[in-house]
Amino acid sequence: MWRGSQFKETKLIILVDVGNSRIKLCELNNEDINAPFNSTTADADAALRIISVSKPSQVLVSAVSDEQFCERLQQLCKSEQIIFRRLGTASCNTNIQIGYQRPEQLGVDRWMAVIGAQELFPNKNLLVVDAGTATTFDLLSADNRHLGGWITPGINMMISALYRNTTQVRGAITTPDSLSFADNTSDNVNHGCWSMTVGAIQFAKIQAQQLGVAVDLIVLTGGNGEALLPHITSDAYYEEKLIFIGMAKCIDLNR
Known part of the structure; x- marks a missing residue:
C-alpha cells in the first residue's frame, strides 16, 4: 500500500525508476535515506497522481524508456515547485571507476544497480x-572498478521470440520450479530459456576469473531475479530495490 503522507515532520523524497516494462516509485525521507523504502508499481497516469498528492520535496528519476512520461513528470514538478532531477550515469558522486569507453552509453538503471550493490556489499x-x-550483467571488483558487462534478451523476451518466430513451437510463458529436461514443448521452451540465463551467469563467473576477479557474490534484481535465485549454485543474493538503493546514494540533501 502506498503511504505518501506518512512523513509529517520530515521531507519526502520520491525515486522513480522508469524501465522498459513498468514504472516503479519509492519513497523515503531526508532524515534517514537508508531507511526501508515503501515502493509501488504504477502506470504513467497513476504515478503522476501519486506524486501530485504526496507533494514530495524532491523527485529523482532513473529512466531508460518513456520520454513522454518523463516530460510530463518534469512539467508536474515545475508546476508544483518540486525539485526534479533526471539522473544520468555520471550524476552521482561515487568512487566506482566506470568501465565503459563512453560512459553515457551505459544504461542509468545498470549504473544505479551497480552503485546499490556496492552499497550493500562493499569491498567484494x-x-x-x-x-x-x-x-x-555488470562486473564490479572489490577495488571499485566496473569492468564492463553484457546485455542479453530477458527470459520472457527469449520465450516470446521463439514462439513468434517458429511455426510449430507453441506454449505458455511460465516460471518453472525445475530446469530438468521436459517432456512437452511448452516446458522445453521455458526450461531451456531459463537454463540459458542460468548458464550465462555461470559463464560470466568464468569470464571474471579470466580477468583475475573471483566473484564473491552474485547480486540479482529485476522481475525474474528472485525466481533465478534457487537455480544459482554459487553464493547469490536477491534485492528487489537494488536500483533504488543506488538512486538513494545520489540524493543531494542540500537542495
Whole structure:
C-alpha cells in the first residue's frame, strides 16, 4: 500500500525508476535515506497522481524508456515547485571507476544497480545481474572498478521470440520450479530459456576469473531475479530495490 503522507515532520523524497516494462516509485525521507523504502508499481497516469498528492520535496528519476512520461513528470514538478532531477550515469558522486569507453552509453538503471550493490556489499567482487525485459550483467571488483558487462534478451523476451518466430513451437510463458529436461514443448521452451540465463551467469563467473576477479557474490534484481535465485549454485543474493538503493546514494540533501 502506498503511504505518501506518512512523513509529517520530515521531507519526502520520491525515486522513480522508469524501465522498459513498468514504472516503479519509492519513497523515503531526508532524515534517514537508508531507511526501508515503501515502493509501488504504477502506470504513467497513476504515478503522476501519486506524486501530485504526496507533494514530495524532491523527485529523482532513473529512466531508460518513456520520454513522454518523463516530460510530463518534469512539467508536474515545475508546476508544483518540486525539485526534479533526471539522473544520468555520471550524476552521482561515487568512487566506482566506470568501465565503459563512453560512459553515457551505459544504461542509468545498470549504473544505479551497480552503485546499490556496492552499497550493500562493499569491498567484494560482485556480479550484478538485472533480470528484467533484458538481462544485464555488470562486473564490479572489490577495488571499485566496473569492468564492463553484457546485455542479453530477458527470459520472457527469449520465450516470446521463439514462439513468434517458429511455426510449430507453441506454449505458455511460465516460471518453472525445475530446469530438468521436459517432456512437452511448452516446458522445453521455458526450461531451456531459463537454463540459458542460468548458464550465462555461470559463464560470466568464468569470464571474471579470466580477468583475475573471483566473484564473491552474485547480486540479482529485476522481475525474474528472485525466481533465478534457487537455480544459482554459487553464493547469490536477491534485492528487489537494488536500483533504488543506488538512486538513494545520489540524493543531494542540500537542495
